[in-house]
Amino acid sequence: xxxxxxxxxxxxxxxxxxxxxxxxxxxxxxxxxxxxxxxxxxxxxxxxxxxxxxxxxxxxxxxxxxxxxxxxxxxxxxxxxxxxxxxxxxxxxxxxxxxxxxxxxxxxxxxxxxxxxxxxxxxxxxxxxxxxxxxxxxxxxxxxxxxxxxxxxxxxxxxxxxxxxxxxxxxxxxxxxxxxxxxxxxxxxxxxxxxxxxxxxxxxxxxxxxxxxxxxxxxxxxxxxxxxxxxxxxxxxxxxxxxxxxxxxxxxxxxxxxxxxxxxxxxxxxxxxxxxxxxxxxxxxxxxxxxxxxxxxxxxxxxxxxxxxxxxxxxxxxxxxxxxxxxxxxxxxxxxxxxxxxxxxxxxxxxxxxxxxx
Amino acid sequence: xxxxxxxxxxxxxxxxxxxxxxxxxxxxxxxxxxxxxxxxxxxxxxxxxxxxxxxxxxxxxxxxxxxxxxxxxxxxxxxxxxxxxxxxxxxxxxxxxxxxxxxxxxxxxxxxxxxxxxxxxxxxxxxxxxxxxxxxxxxxxxxxxxxxxxxxxxxxxxxxxxxxxxxxxxxxxxxxxxxxxxxxxxxxxxxxxxxxxxxxxxxxxxxxxxxxxxxxxxxxxxxxxxxxxxxxxxxxxxxxxxxxxxxxxxxxxxxxxxxxxxxxxxxxxxxxxxxxxxxxxxxxxxxxxxxxxxxxxxxxxxxxxxxxxxxxxxxxxxxxxxxxxxxxxxxxxxxxxxxxxxxxxxxxxxxxxxxxxx
Numbered sequence: 001x002x003x004x005x006x007x008x009x010x011x012x013x014x015x016x017x018x019x020x021x022x023x024x025x026x027x028x029x030x031x032x033x034x035x036x037x038x039x040x041x042x043x044x045x046x047x048x049x050x051x052x053x054x055x056x057x058x059x060x061x062x063x064x065x066x067x068x069x070x071x072x073x074x075x076x077x078x079x080x081x082x083x084x085x086x087x088x089x090x091x092x093x094x095x096x097x098x099x100x101x102x103x104x105x106x107x108x109x110x111x112x113x114x115x116x117x118x119x120x121x122x123x124x125x126x127x128x129x130x131x132x133x134x135x136x137x138x139x140x141x142x143x144x145x146x147x148x149x150x151x152x153x154x155x156x157x158x159x160x161x162x163x164x165x166x167x168x169x170x171x172x173x174x175x176x177x178x179x180x181x182x183x184x185x186x187x188x189x190x191x192x193x194x195x196x197x198x199x200x201x202x203x204x205x206x207x208x209x210x211x212x213x214x215x216x217x218x219x220x221x222x223x224x225x226x227x228x229x230x231x232x233x234x235x236x237x238x239x240x241x242x243x244x245x246x247x248x249x250x251x252x253x254x255x256x257x258x259x260x261x262x263x264x265x266x267x268x269x270x271x272x273x274x275x276x277x278x279x280x281x282x283x284x285x286x287x288x289x290x291x292x293x294x295x296x297x298x299x300x301x302x303x304x305x306x307x308x309x310x311x312x313x314x315x316x317x318x319x320x321x322x323x324x325x326x327x328x329x330x331x332x333x334x335x336x337x338x339x340x341x342x343x344x345x346x347x348x349x350x351x352x353x354x355x356x357x358x
Numbered sequence: 359x360x361x362x363x364x365x366x367x368x369x370x371x372x373x374x375x376x377x378x379x380x381x382x383x384x385x386x387x388x389x390x391x392x393x394x395x396x397x398x399x400x401x402x403x404x405x406x407x408x409x410x411x412x413x414x415x416x417x418x419x420x421x422x423x424x425x426x427x428x429x430x431x432x433x434x435x436x437x438x439x440x441x442x443x444x445x446x447x448x449x450x451x452x453x454x455x456x457x458x459x460x461x462x463x464x465x466x467x468x469x470x471x472x473x474x475x476x477x478x479x480x481x482x483x484x485x486x487x488x489x490x491x492x493x494x495x496x497x498x499x500x501x502x503x504x505x506x507x508x509x510x511x512x513x514x515x516x517x518x519x520x521x522x523x524x525x526x527x528x529x530x531x532x533x534x535x536x537x538x539x540x541x542x543x544x545x546x547x548x549x550x551x552x553x554x555x556x557x558x559x560x561x562x563x564x565x566x567x568x569x570x571x572x573x574x575x576x577x578x579x580x581x582x583x584x585x586x587x588x589x590x591x592x593x594x595x596x597x598x599x600x601x602x603x604x605x606x607x608x609x610x611x612x613x614x615x616x617x618x619x620x621x622x623x624x625x626x627x628x629x630x631x632x633x634x635x636x637x638x639x640x641x642x643x644x645x646x647x648x649x650x651x652x653x654x655x656x657x658x659x660x661x662x663x664x665x666x667x668x669x670x671x672x673x674x675x676x677x678x679x680x681x682x683x684x685x686x687x688x689x690x691x692x693x694x695x696x697x698x699x700x701x702x703x704x705x706x707x708x709x710x711x712x713x714x715x716x
Contacts, residue, residue: 020457020716021716022716023716052652052653074652074653075653095616095627095653095654096616096617096625096627097616097627098614098616098672098673099378118617119617119618119672121672121673122616122617122672139619143619143621143623143648143656144617144625144651144654144656145616145617145625145654146617174651256456256457258453258454258455258456258480258503259454259476259477259480259502259503259504260477261497261501263501265501267454267502267503269453269454269455272634272636272682272684272685273684273685273688276630276635277634277635277636277685278630278635278650290501292636293502293532294410294432294684294685295410295432295433295453296453296502296503298501298502314456314477314479314480315456315479324630326630326631326652327630327631327635327652330631330689331688331689332715333714333715333716356691357690357691358378358379358380358381358691
């Protein structure tokens with residue numbers, strides 16, 4: 001693995017210094033520790049990893065090797081890509097669709113696909129598209145998709161009447177995901193779980209799917225969910241880093257300093273097209289991030305203002321911490337799996353972000 | 359063109375209703391009016407269209423057909439793609455690079471490539487990479503790349519000494535680009551032009567490259583720049599729409615409503631992975647945009663609160679106006695060129711966003 005370098009359109013890449021920038025690095029040992037940590041507390045099918053966070057079948061395969069056989073997806077393309085990679089054993093599309101024909105084709109082709117539905121129209125789309133299994137998506141507090149908990153039984157009955165297999169319910173408490181822990185948050189979480197349990201009583205089935213990286217520990221305590229849909233835990237970002245979770249940053253945006261001003265700033269070659277910006281700017285240790293343009297990150301570069309930081313030079317390579325993992329990864333063609341120290345590093349693998357687009 | 363439909367990985371697509379969502383639409387007639395309007399006031403090489411705004415060689419070809427033979431690019435990949443598409447007649451990479459070997463290979467391969475340099479290191483990178491022509495990049499007020507105006511002559515002399523051809527100067531007044539017009543802004547613009555003219559006096563050469571969609575009209579008045587680097591004018595976005603420019607919105611994000619709540623909101627299937635978010639949320643006529651998740655846009659859906667708006671239903675198709683064109687387009691695999699009305703529309707062409715990645 002990786003000792004002779006990794007093939008790419010840029011030629012063979014053996015060392016981190018050979019990787020053309022901007023580029024997303026994944027530190028192998030940090031990734032493995034994250035996968036181990038999660039697999040210990042949510043083993044096997046207790047975790048249904050959400051691939052929207054990384055959009056890489058290579059990373060999904062690592063999660064499968066940690067014992068998780070089913071996956072959560074957000075798009076039809078993600079389901080298609082996982083099945084093509086041999087990972088279509090049990091896919092949950094945790095979102096509504098109005099045209100399910102490509103999912104029906106996947107089922108015909110041997111994939112197991114379960115689709116979220118929350119309305120008569122989405123049930124009809126599942127039927128006419130050729131999907132056979134569904135979950136009733138229940139709104140448990142986030143103003144987004146999902147029926148009212150007390151409507152879940154009626155929708156399940158309709159789905160059954162139309163010939164669909166109803167495997168259970170799902171509900172996503174996204175409004176509680178990146179909140180600091182507090183009594184209010186725990187109370188809101190308990191309320192969400194009461195709603196989900198109520199819907200499950202009305203619907204039945206073996207699956208109660210919920211949660212994410214920010215709430216996985218509450219789900220272990222609470223015990224309503226049969227499976228948790230976490231995805232960000234593998235790579236992490238600066239928003240989740242604030243929550244004190246037992247996962248470490250394994251994803252970094254490697255860039256090159258292309259310009260330095262004597263007036264106290266420097267410019268790295270990564271910008272709005274390298275970073276998802278909905279959580280704000282990425283971070284760079286020892287430097288303030290001033291602003292980003294399409295292909296530029298302008299950073300403060302006056303060591304007197306930051307304790308212990310060294311100024312960067314033209315040609316320096318610097319690694320930013322992404323602010324939001326999902327929309328950052330989707331901007332990139334590949335993840336570079338790397339290991340080692342600055343003096344002795346190596347490139348292990350190149351993982352295409354092959355689940356992008358729709 | 360388009361009468362029998364357009365081939366895609368989703369099958370043949372003839373009508374807008376057949377386009378799988380989320381999808382970027384470009385309205386052909388609006389695009390053509392924008393290209394005409396600009397070509398009239400900045401004809402031929404007076405405009406060097408910046409392809410970073412659209413990243414499509416098909417759209418670049420339209421700009422070439424409007425008389426603009428040279429292009430501005432922000433990445434090496436954009437230069438490579440334009441040359442491969444037969445549009446490498448005169449490419450300006452308006453950014454610094456530390457590894458110019460792929461640009462040197464392009465030059466070997468018959469492309470004309472001019473590279474921005476602003477330091478000894480970037481001049482050395484141009485030489486060792488095999489680039490032969492450069493512009494001196496001058497800082498004219500935006501804290502980003504570019505040397506001080508009074509350093510430009512010295513850098514040009516160094517570049518010449520190293521065997522490079524110095525074609526002139528460039529400077530980007532990005533800090534004035536999306537500002538409303540005012541006396542202060544005009545004064546700042548005049549100051550930027552004084553700096554650029556001063557640098558040009560020190561450097562010489564036939565090119566003074568500057569500007570963008572937000573300042574192109576000032577450049578016509580002012581007359582310092584020999585060419586303007588505008589790109590956003592072709593597709594536009596809600597930030598530029600506020601400036602009262604003579605360009606219209608030709609780019610729309612088509613999405614499908616996948617869920618509707620009786621409590622007053624609806625959910626469209628386009629989110630953080632469809633929209634560049636650095637300028638905030640996209641807009642939807644008649645609805646408030648509440649928030650976006652990875653694959654969701656949650657919108658208000660209570661017609662009593664919005665004058666004249668109709669509520670959307672599950673399955674409705676709605677078109678958002680992007681807040682920032684460049685980082686939105688880069689999230690998409692293709693642009694769908696369309697024409698016609700809601701009752702009689704057609705898909706004319708499918709344009710790959712083939713200049714993505716690096």
